[in-house]
Amino acid sequence: MHVFHETFAIRGYEAGGHGRVSLRTLCNYMEEAAGKHAEALGCGLDAMREQGITWVLARQRIELGYMPAPEENMVVHTWPVGVERLSFRRDFHMECNGHTVLRAVSHWVLMNATTRKLEKMPPWAQSLAFPQAGLALEAGDIRIPPVPLAFLAETPAVAGNAVGVKEAAAALPGPEFPVRRADIDSNGHVNNVRYVDFALEAAHCFFASQGQGVGERALAGLDIVFRAEALWGDTVASASMPEHQVPGRLLHGLYRKSSGQELARVRTVWKPLP
Numbered sequence: 001m002h003v004f005h006e007t008f009a010i011r012g013y014e015a016g017g018h019g020r021v022s023l024r025t026l027c028n029y030m031e032e033a034a035g036k037h038a039e040a041l042g043c044g045l046d047a048m049r050e051q052g053i054t055w056v057l058a059r060q061r062i063e064l065g066y067m068p069a070p071e072e073n074m075v076v077h078t079w080p081v082g083v084e085r086l087s088f089r090r091d092f093h094m095e096c097n098g099h100t101v102l103r104a105v106s107h108w109v110l111m112n113a114t115t116r117k118l119e120k121m122p123p124w125a126q127s128l129a130f131p132q133a134g135l136a137l138e139a140g141d142i143r144i145p146p147v148p149l150a151f152l153a154e155t156p157a158v159a160g161n162a163v164g165v166k167e168a169a170a171a172l173p174g175p176e177f178p179v180r181r182a183d184i185d186s187n188g189h190v191n192n193v194r195y196v197d198f199a200l201e202a203a204h205c206f207f208a209s210q211g212q213g214v215g216e217r218a219l220a221g222l223d224i225v226f227r228a229e230a231l232w233g234d235t236v237a238s239a240s241m242p243e244h245q246v247p248g249r250l251l252h253g254l255y256r257k258s259s260g261q262e263l264a265r266v267r268t269v270w271k272p273l274p
Contacts, residue, residue: 008073009071010069038055059226065103088108091103092106178235200219203240221269243267
């Protein structure tokens, strides 16, 4: 019961432009497996909603390896690691034909479905921990510096994040994303996987602005920290910049355009194609 396994057959429509499975698809697989496992453990979304609370992803760290193609079968393994501070940690390992596809660390919090405020982790949550399974990844330093939007660089919303003038000048405004009904999940806000899409789109736009082609590199990993909810009718604005003195890494800020409120911070890690 403490380690959940599920096999997914990759469909053709789940591949990206490179002909391999997309990160969006992998994130959807993780969410699906986590939901089924939580249900089997008695703490799925339906059980939580009966108590007026719901699970929300707070942060995630992903390292990518072999990327399968359509018609390959991939196995997802996931298990609860336990309570860490105010969040509940769940790890993932995906494999295909003996190759590691993905290793990931996720941290979940409980949100009151009415007030939209976070709730304390209940005592029973720690009883779900399964230390025998080990860790998919060392959590590492998931702190991500803020990235200012150019048009908000002088406003308190960004200045309060202690972003210097030099950093503000280095940030390039990226694409904007009007929130559609299709982006909303059963919690009534933009699904976490859509933020991954937003960040990757912003990354490709940044590379294009630097005269670099999309096909010159491959995604090696992604860290994301969620800061606030985006709702239907919002427009999500983005900005990107290189991480200071760390080659192959970009930082991305996602903001509510109407107010400048920070929605998510993302780090994407890239490697040259062989």
